[in-house]
Amino acid sequence: MTPPDTLRPVFTKTFPPAMDAGVLYISIPYRTCSHLCCCGCGHEIVTPLSPAQWSLTYDGENVSLTPSIGNWSLPCQSHYWIRASRVRWSRRYTPAEIDQNQERDRRLLAAHDREEQRPRRRASLRRYFRFWRP
Numbered sequence: 001m002t003p004p005d006t007l008r009p010v011f012t013k014t015f016p017p018a019m020d021a022g023v024l025y026i027s028i029p030y031r032t033c034s035h036l037c038c039c040g041c042g043h044e045i046v047t048p049l050s051p052a053q054w055s056l057t058y059d060g061e062n063v064s065l066t067p068s069i070g071n072w073s074l075p076c077q078s079h080y081w082i083r084a085s086r087v088r089w090s091r092r093y094t095p096a097e098i099d100q101n102q103e104r105d106r107r108l109l110a111a112h113d114r115e116e117q118r119p120r121r122r123a124s125l126r127r128y129f130r131f132w133r134p
Ligand SMILES: [Zn+2]
Pocket: 037, 038, 039, 040, 041, 042, 043, 071, 074, 076, 077, 078
């Protein structure tokens, strides 16, 4: 399979059992995106949307995900950004960097979970994907 260099956004409620390569499936109801690993290995990559995880930007045509996608737990260990629907490859991390990264992700998620219990003091600092309904 040729690895895709672009991802086409598809808004859906649930993800299909067999996903197509080169598609970024976006579920607003479940606040999650999914796609097949851009290296072509065929693994499904799930990126939950939350202030502590990924944020999605959609300009009506193209999508971007922030931060980058590091598939450290996969054999391919691929690392890339999705910027304006294009796959931008990033360098591989060393095992030490991967540890650091995973540790930081855990801290962010734990901090976010704690914050959910409290009033939304920092809400204005967060980046939300706004879903516009006619
Ligand atoms: Zn891969």
